[in-house]
Amino acid sequence: MSVAHILGFPRIGARREWKFALEDFWRSAQTPEDEAALHQVARTLRARHWALQRDAGLDYVTVGDFAGYDHVLDTLAHVGAVPARFGFDAQTLTLAQYFQMARGHATQPAMEMTKWFDTNYHYIVPEYTPDTQFGAGVTGLFDALTEAQAAGHRAKPVLLGPLTLLWLGKERDGLQDRLTLLPRLLPVYCQLLAKLRAAGVDWVQLDEPIFALDLPHAWRAVAHSTYEQLALVAPQLLLTTYFGAVTEHMALLKALPVAGLHLDLARAPEQLEAFIEDWPEDKILSAGMVDGRNVWRHDLDASLTHLQKAHSRLGDRLWVASSCSLLHVPVDLQSELENTRSAPAALDPELRSWLAFATQKLDEIVALRCALVAGRHKVSKVFDAAAQACSTRRTSTRIHHAFVARRLAELTEGDAQRNAPYEQRAWLQRERFKLPLLPTTTIGSFPQTPEIRQARADFKQGRIGHLAYLEAMRAHIRDALARQNEYGLDVLVHGEAERNDMVEYFGELLAGFAITTHGWVQSYGSRCVKPPLIYGDVYAPEPMTVGWTTYAQQQTDKPVKGMLTGPVTMLQWAFVRDDQPRATTALQIALALRDEVCALEEAGIGMIQIDEPALREGLPLKVDDHATYLAWAIQAFKVASSGVANHTQIHTHMCYSEFGDILPAIAALDADVLSIETTRSNMELLTSFAAFAYPNEIGPGVYDIHSPRVPTSEEMARLIQLALEHIPAERLWVNPDCGLKTRDWTQVDEALTRMVKAAQQVRGALARAA
Numbered sequence: 029m030s031v032a033h034i035l036g037f038p039r040i041g042a043r044r045e046w047k048f049a050l051e052d053f054w055r056s057a058q059t060p061e062d063e064a065a066l067h068q069v070a071r072t073l074r075a076r077h078w079a080l081q082r083d084a085g086l087d088y089v090t091v092g093d094f095a096g097y098d099h100v101l102d103t104l105a106h107v108g109a110v111p112a113r114f115g116f117d118a119q120t121l122t123l124a125q126y127f128q129m130a131r132g133h134a135t136q137p138a139m140e141m142t143k144w145f146d147t148n149y150h151y152i153v154p155e156y157t158p159d160t161q162f163g164a165g166v167t168g169l170f171d172a173l174t175e176a177q178a179a180g181h182r183a184k185p186v187l188l189g190p191l192t193l194l195w196l197g198k199e200r201d202g203l204q205d206r207l208t209l210l211p212r213l214l215p216v217y218c219q220l221l222a223k224l225r226a227a228g229v230d231w232v233q234l235d236e237p238i239f240a241l242d243l244p245h246a247w248r249a250v251a252h253s254t255y256e257q258l259a260l261v262a263p264q265l266l267l268t269t270y271f272g273a274v275t276e277h278m279a280l281l282k283a284l285p286v287a288g289l290h291l292d293l294a295r296a297p298e299q300l301e302a303f304i305e306d307w308p309e310d311k312i313l314s315a316g317m318v319d320g321r322n323v324w325r326h327d328l329d330a331s332l333t334h335l336q337k338a339h340s341r342l343g344d345r346l347w348v349a350s351s352c353s354l355l356h357v358p359v360d361l362q363s364e365l366e367n368t369r370s371a372p373a374a375l376d377p378e379l380r381s382w383l384a385f386a387t388q389k390l391d392e393i394v395a396l397r398c399a400l401v402a403g404r405h406k407v408s409k410v411f412d413a414a415a416q417a418c419s420t421r422r423t424s425t426r427i428h429h430a431f432v433a434r435r436l437a438e439l440t441e442g443d444a445q446r447n448a449p450y451e452q453r454a455w456l457q458r459e460r461f462k463l464p465l466l467p468t469t470t471i472g473s474f475p476q477t478p479e480i481r482q483a484r485a486d487f488k489q490g491r492i493g494h495l496a497y498l499e500a501m502r503a504h505i506r507d508a509l510a511r512q513n514e515y516g517l518d519v520l521v522h523g524e525a526e527r528n529d530m531v532e533y534f535g536e537l538l539a540g541f542a543i544t545t546h547g548w549v550q551s552y553g554s555r556c557v558k559p560p561l562i563y564g565d566v567y568a569p570e571p572m573t574v575g576w577t578t579y580a581q582q583q584t585d586k587p588v589k590g591m592l593t594g595p596v597t598m599l600q601w602a603f604v605r606d607d608q609p610r611a612t613t614a615l616q617i618a619l620a621l622r623d624e625v626c627a628l629e630e631a632g633i634g635m636i637q638i639d640e641p642a643l644r645e646g647l648p649l650k651v652d653d654h655a656t657y658l659a660w661a662i663q664a665f666k667v668a669s670s671g672v673a674n675h676t677q678i679h680t681h682m683c684y685s686e687f688g689d690i691l692p693a694i695a696a697l698d699a700d701v702l703s704i705e706t707t708r709s710n711m712e713l714l715t716s717f718a719a720f721a722y723p724n725e726i727g728p729g730v731y732d733i734h735s736p737r738v739p740t741s742e743e744m745a746r747l748i749q750l751a752l753e754h755i756p757a758e759r760l761w762v763n764p765d766c767g768l769k770t771r772d773w774t775q776v777d778e779a780l781t782r783m784v785k786a787a788q789q790v791r792g793a794l795a796r797a798a
């Protein structure tokens with residue numbers, strides 16, 4: 029019979045049990061007993077998630093998707109590719125050592141972390157050197173398999189495929205081409221797969237999402253022989269592709285010696301038609317229908333219609349699945365019904381009826397498979413309920429607001445253009461702010477201390493009133509300002525104490541957004557985010573940041589930078605509506621932000637930063653789609669930022685990505701000042717900025733805020749000097765790589781005092797040289 033399955037389940041737990049267990053473990057002495065306790069939490073969560081899959085009626089439970097920190101790091105540990113610089117033995121790797129690779133330790137910095145394709149999840153970047161060896165590694169996958177089998181489940185283990193594992197890594201220490209490591213890697217995959225076969229596994233899922241990219245010829249050329257080698261010893265292989273269409277690799281994929289192929293039909297529904305033409309008789313096709321990247325209830329009838337032709341051709345060889353792993357959606361909508369100690373239930377019943385989280389998606393997949401195989405009438409109640417929900421969502425009066433559409437229609441080109449070119453604005457701004465050379469500032473947030481979070485939780489739960497909360501946050505603002513004055517910074521910030529998250533905070537205030545209570549999604553390691561839902565037309569009923577920012581500005585004569593999250597980042601880090609183009613939603617958010625920017629200016633705020641850390645992350649995976657995306661993303665930023673006078677200084681900030689390939693787009697934003705993460709790359713990025721002749725002001729980060737380590741002022745001075753080799757002093761700012769919300773005050777006090785000292789040293793050197 030046609031199989032129903034998922035590509036992976038969220039591991040964080042419906043109540044973020046894994047997050048709390050991890051953080052407890054990291055705070056502990058990390059003894060073998062502490063490790064055993066952590067393993068026990070993992071086993072409990074795995075057992076619970078498999079039971080959910082079985083009870084929903086899936087034919088396989090997915091095993092191997094539960095990573096302690098990250099699934100790429102897990103795969104490296106399985107193939108014994110622990111970077112030599114840590115000095116660990118892969119076969120005897122302890123949990124403590126595994127986490128040290130992800131988080132660093134006294135003598136070794138953490139492995140790099142970057143975005144998982146175009147998602148807001150971060151993976152650990154493999155390090156490949158000429159000496160990288162693969163071999164026997166940890167046995168976690170087999171331990172999990174034994175647990176699943178002991179519980180009576182039919183297990184489908186999942187591993188990241190060898191091509192993707194190599195692709196996602198970085199070459200180091202003179203390695204020219206990581207693909208040359210493939211012959212060393214494949215025997216280890218063969219051993220793993222043979223062992224899975226010996227353990228009675230009939231299907232293994234090998235994830236190769238890189239097929240959704242424009243893959244270079246050399247990588248495509250080795251695909252066939254790679255899978256030929258693996259297939260010799262493996263159980264039946266299901267090669268999964270996701271996050272985009274793979275039609276350009278269709279001939280290659282159809283001919284691969286694997287038993288099945290998975291397609292993401294949520295992202296690229298049109299590819300089904302092409303793939304079922306001449307679909308090989310000996311292969312199954314897994315249809316990734318139910319969206320693993322969004323939370324809207326599935327339109328089951330539409331999918332049933334879409335799959336009918338494929339089913340009539342393929343019969344039981346057509347499987348039904350989630351489009352990708354469910355890692356990217358919250359665990360269970362049921363949680364939204366529950367009040368908890370820290371938060372009352374927030375979503376109203378109508379909105380809830382439009383949604384499906386991971387647990388609900390299991391039922392959708394099973395219902396779809398059942399309707400396909402046995403007829404819609406067998407699951408008519410489920411289908412009718414879904415149809416009803418989709419229909420009320422389509423026709424709800426909560427979604428469309430004519431005045432938002434009108435504002436969008438009335439936008440002119442001039443609305444996305446400052447009134448004068450940068451040089452004129454810069455002159456006016458210099459006159460206005462009279463900042464020293466190499467002005468020092470920060471990116472916005474200061475430590476989110478337990479007291480701040482407690483005050484917010486108390487306020488939300490009604491234990492303290494509005495005025496008490498306001499006063500508590502104002503006290504934190506005063507404290508942040510006093511410290512910034514003490515450090516000697518030139519441009520101050522209010523510190524973002526009142527923000528639970530840079531997107532969620534705005535989501536709570538913008539119309540058209542809704543906030544869940546427990547809709548947490550893993551961002552990296554133990555860190556989670558709660559993406560808001562954008563369900564309707566967006567506008568700002570009232571100013572969102574003016575009160576906090578003007579309060580801060582009233583406390584000081586130095587300029588206080590207003591702090592906003594940009595339209596693309598809000599879009600990228602939310603669950604977005606699927607009934608209109610992303611570009612339209614981005615422009616709606618941009619208009620709401622434009623109002624905020626103008627309100628800040630009117631309230632006397634002279635500098636306003638609009639953060640766009642997710643601009644690069646939103647770049648489509650295929651080059652052909654880049655230009656269209658960049659055009660609307662730039663337009664959205666410029667609509668948000670261009671309503672102000674020339675003497676108002678617009679800043680933007682970017683981090684968490686490599687920006688080398690979108691420099692023209694960054695320049696086109698025409699922000700007066702750009703702060704950007706550069707420390708870990710030793711200012712390498714600035715070479716590209718200089719080569720491109722980036723025209724406006726730049727603050728390359730000189731303090732790596734991801735690490736608890738505080739750099740010396742000499743290190744920071746060296747980075748400033750390095751930056752001066754690329755950027756003229758008049759256009760150079762000095763700041764950390766990103767916000768400081770994850771650091772503690774001891775680190776921040778020390779680091780920023782040293783940063784200001786470093787800027788002063790370099791200023792002195794410049795003055796002496798002049």
Ligand SMILES: CN1c2c(nc(N)[nH]c2=O)NC[C@@H]1CNc1ccc(C(=O)N[C@@H](CCC(=O)N[C@@H](CCC(=O)N[C@@H](CCC(=O)O)C(=O)O)C(=O)O)C(=O)O)cc1
Nearest residue numbers: 148370481482484485528529530531551554555556557601
């Ligand atoms: C810049 N980054 C961000 C990304 N995406 C975002 N949406 N936001 C970002 O800032 N993507 C790229 C990066 C990823 N980086 C990070 C860094 C840090 C975190 C993080 O620390 N997350 C926190 C959760 C933050 C939050 O919302 N806190 C709430 C409290 C929520 C809570 O736990 N409440 C308790 C009750 C209160 C209590 O007792 O403490 C509860 O619900 O039980 C707040 O401040 O109010 C995390 O803990 O993981 C994420 C991404």
Ligand SMILES: N[C@@H](CCS)C(=O)O
Nearest residue numbers: 471472473639641767
């Ligand atoms: N203003 C934000 C930007 C993070 S990318 C902060 O400082 O946390």
Ligand SMILES: [Zn+2]
Nearest residue numbers: 641683766767
């Ligand atoms: Zn940042």
